Amino acid sequence: MKITTSDFANSCYYIGAGKDIEPLLRFSHLCDTFLCVNLYMECADIQAYLRRCLDGHPLLELLDEEVDRSFEERTHLELHRDYRRHLAGASFLKEGEREEYQRAFVPAHEQPQWMITLQLRRRDTGRRLKLFYFTAEGLAAYILLSHNGLHIPRLLVTVETKKLEVDNNLMLDLFMHVGSRPPLWVKGFQGHRMGLGAPYEPDSTGLRVLQPDAVYRTVAMDLAFHWEAEGEFVIRGNCDLDSKTERLCKVFATDEGAAAVLARPFPDFGRHRIVHGDVFDVAAREGKEGDWLVVTSRMLPPKSAARSKLRLVTWESLMEGRPGRLAGKTCMDESLQSLRMALEQAAQAGALPDRVFFIPLGLEDQGQILAEFLQDIKLARLCAVVRRGFDLSDLRCSAANPALSTNPIHARFQWQ
Numbered sequence: 001m002k003i004t005t006s007d008f009a010n011s012c013y014y015i016g017a018g019k020d021i022e023p024l025l026r027f028s029h030l031c032d033t034f035l036c037v038n039l040y041m042e043c044a045d046i047q048a049y050l051r052r053c054l055d056g057h058p059l060l061e062l063l064d065e066e067v068d069r070s071f072e073e074r075t076h077l078e079l080h081r082d083y084r085r086h087l088a089g090a091s092f093l094k095e096g097e098r099e100e101y102q103r104a105f106v107p108a109h110e111q112p113q114w115m116i117t118l119q120l121r122r123r124d125t126g127r128r129l130k131l132f133y134f135t136a137e138g139l140a141a142y143i144l145l146s147h148n149g150l151h152i153p154r155l156l157v158t159v160e161t162k163k164l165e166v167d168n169n170l171m172l173d174l175f176m177h178v179g180s181r182p183p184l185w186v187k188g189f190q191g192h193r194m195g196l197g198a199p200y201e202p203d204s205t206g207l208r209v210l211q212p213d214a215v216y217r218t219v220a221m222d223l224a225f226h227w228e229a230e231g232e233f234v235i236r237g238n239c240d241l242d243s244k245t246e247r248l249c250k251v252f253a254t255d256e257g258a259a260a261v262l263a264r265p266f267p268d269f270g271r272h273r274i275v276h277g278d279v280f281d282v283a284a285r286e287g288k289e290g291d292w293l294v295v296t297s298r299m300l301p302p303k304s305a306a307r308s309k310l311r312l313v314t315w316e317s318l319m320e321g322r323p324g325r326l327a328g329k330t331c332m333d334e335s336l337q338s339l340r341m342a343l344e345q346a347a348q349a350g351a352l353p354d355r356v357f358f359i360p361l362g363l364e365d366q367g368q369i370l371a372e373f374l375q376d377i378k379l380a381r382l383c384a385v386v387r388r389g390f391d392l393s394d395l396r397c398s399a400a401n402p403a404l405s406t407n408p409i410h411a412r413f414q415w416q
Helices: 005-009 022-026 043-054 083-088 097-110 138-145 169-178 204-209 255-262 279-286 332-348 367-376
Strands: 011-015 033-038 060-068 115-122 128-135 155-159 184-189 218-221 227-235 238-253 273-276 292-295 311-314 355-358 381-386
Touching (some): 005 011, 005 033, 022 227, 043 115, 043 128, 083 138, 138 169, 218 255, 238 255, 279 292, 279 355, 279 381, 332 367, 367 381
Parallel strands (some): 011 033, 011 155, 033 128, 273 381, 292 311, 355 381
Antiparallel strands (some): 060 115, 115 128, 184 238, 218 238, 227 238
């Protein structure tokens, strides 16, 4: 199977993917193709990892698997006729970087190449997804697939590469060289922890990773739950590629990417709304006595909200005693069902609030489930508040003509 420029333009492009399926659980609302690029990984190891993750997965159904052990860029990638000139002209590497680059990747030329292709379906949303995992050097493959910048992926992912997201000048120099850049960049790092079972915390390096830069200046999404993968890359100077770890990640947007999304309003849900802002500000401005304010326990309200007449409710209290399908993560339907049950109980007790202000709790690509919920529920008036511009971005209407996007469930993510 060949990876086409259309695949690339609709993709999440993941450099140094390692053992990680998190993008399939986070970004299926932004793209339907996932390109995972890595060197120095054995085909059998990745194949076993994917089968282990997908076997009985509550959200991902494996439809088809194909393994090609004869992968080669010239035959498996849709190349520009001048691809050799594009690679030869990649002069964005500064003095010293080219030597470091060659030391890191030239030995990989002796390694066998392969590609794993998976056809998948999301059980919760029904979306069809394609995953291509192949051996290649990520920057060179980007130049080849983009036709030297003519095509761009929907989003770039670099997590714990030890280079690209820490000192991101190399990626920015590549984007400047090819004259284009993805609108979104997911950056993350492993961090450190004080002991077994302790949470992962950012160190000085990690704090730099989670900061905007001169090009990707907007935090597009915070990511609701820790990013989980396999591979403890720094343990007393050694590597353990089978240990499960948590990474801390954020999604950043370019100015033009952020502006394109913010120009598109959320659709009309009748009695219910989705708004962009701070949930405490919105609730304080619009709420009345007896209304509910639903947030996670991690979000401590400011004193003004704490003194308000609204009833402060936590998602944790609503979901107490209800086991989730995904360890460490809450699915959107699970949190919304808990909210529905709480409202039904309040109605039976004669204490139904007029309005509920809440931050949606679920995976980033489960906005479709929220839209279905808002179209169906007939209890209190609901106001879902999103903090970041790309939260629930697939539910936003067309900027050109919002009237054409009245059904949010079938809304298509668009940049223009």
